[in-house]
Amino acid sequence: MSVRELFKLDGRVALITGGSRGLGLQMAEALGEMGCKLAITARKADELAEAKAHLEKLGCEVLAIVNDLAKAEQIPAMVDQVLQRFGTIDILVNNAGATWGAPAEEYPDEAWRKVLGLNVDSVFFLSREVARRCMIPNKFGKIINIASVAGLRGSATNVSTIAYHTSKGAAVNFTRALASEWGKYNINVNAICPGFFPSKMSAGLLEKVAEGVISRAPLHRIGGDEDLKGAVVFLASEASRHITGQALAVDGGITAV
Template sequence: MHVKDLFQLEGKVALITGASRGLGLQMAEALGEMGCRVVITARKADELAEASAHLQARGIEVQTIVNDLTQFDRIPELVGNVLDIHGHIDILVNNAGATWGAPAEDYPDDAWHKVMNLNVNAPFFLAREIGKRSMIPRRSGKIINIASIAGLKGMPQGMNTIAYNTSKAASINFTRSLASEWGRHNINVNAICPGFFPSKMSAGLLARMEDAIVAQAPLHRLGGEEDLKGVVVFLASEASRHITGQYLAVDGGASIA
C-alpha cells in the first residue's frame, strides 16, 4: 500500500461530538477534507447550523444532530439516527466536554457531577452503544477520545479545575482499558491530549494566564486552528492501525516542561 493510501478516509463515516465550534469543528473539518462523511452533534441547533454551513462551504458532506449527551437515555436514539443515515459508524471522536473552576474545598456537587457526566460517563455510554451496534459486528472501528494534558499532572496554581483534571485522567485510562478489551474486535482506541488552545472553554483562563502559559511551553505558543487536524486524521486512518491504547499530547511541549 502506498503511504498516501494509509491516510485516506474516503467514504468513512465519522461522528464527532461537541463539534459545533472550537476544536471539535476543526477536527470535523479535517476528517471531512480527507473524504469522511461527517456527522456532528451538539446541544445548540443554531451553532450546529453555522458549523454545517461552514463545512458544506468546503465541500464536506455533513449531517447535524441536536443532542445533549448528559441525557444518557437519548444516546441510543443518537446512534440510531446516524445508523439510519449511513448504516454504520467507522470513527467516533469523543470531543464534547465541560469544565468548572472552584477551589476543591468549595467545589459544588452539581458542578462535579456535570463535569463527570459529560467528560467520563457520556463517552463510555456512547462508545458502548456504537461498539455494540456497529463496530464490533463489523470488526472495524476507530475511537478517539479527546482528553487533555490536564489529565497528566496536577493543577497549575490558580486554575482550580479539579473535576476537569480528574475527568481527563479518567479519559486516558478509559482509553487504555477499552483498547485492551476491544482490540480483539479490530477496534483501535486512542486519545489526544490537547494543551492550551484558544476556545470558549479556555477563554477565561487565557485572559488571566496566557503569557505565563506561552512562556512555559517549549515551543512558546498556544495551539492553533490547524494543530489538531493532522493527529486526528492519523488516528482515524489506517496509518495508525498498529497503535491502540495510547495518548498523544498536542501541547507545544507544555507537559514536559
C-alpha cells in the same frame, strides 16, 4: 499500501461530538477534507446549523444532530439517526466536554456531577453504543477520546478545576482500558491530549495562564486552528493501525519539560 492510501478516509463515517465549534469543528474539517462523511452533534441548534453550513461549503457531506449527551437516554436515538443516514459509524471522536471553576473545598456537588457526567459517563455510554451496533459486528473501528494535558498532570496553583482535571485523567486511563479490551475486535482506541487552545470553554482560563504557558512551552506558542488536524486524521486512518491505548499530547511541548 502506499503512504497516501494509509491516510485516505474516503467513504468512512465519522461521528464527532461537540462538533459545532472549537476543537470539534476543527477536527470535523480535517476528517471531512480527507473524505469522511460527517455526523456532528451539539446541544445548541443555532451553532450546529452554522457549523453544518460551514462544512458543506468546504464540500463535506454532513448530518447535524441536536443532542444533549448529558442525558444518556438520548444516546441510542442519536446513533439511530446516524445509522439511518449513513449505515454505519467507523470513527467516533468523543470531544464534547464541560468544565467548572471553583476551589476544591467549595466545589458544588452539582458541578462535580455535571462535569464527570459529560466528560466520563457519556464517553463510555456512547462508545459502548457505537461499538455494540457498528464496530464490533464490523470488526473495525477508530475511537478517539479528546482528553487533555490536564489529565497528565496536576493543575497550576492559580487554577481550580478539580472535576475537569479528574475527568481528563479518567479519559486517559479509560482509553488504555478500552484499547486492551476491544483490540480483539480490531478497534483502535486512542486519546488526544490538547494543551492550551483558544476556545469558548477555555477563554477565562487562558486570560490567566496564556503568558506563562507560552513562556514555558518549548515551541513558545499555544494551539491554533490547524494544530489538531494532523493528529485526528492520523489516529482515524490506517496509518495508525498498529497504535492503540495511547495518549498523544498536542501542547507545544509543555508536558515534556
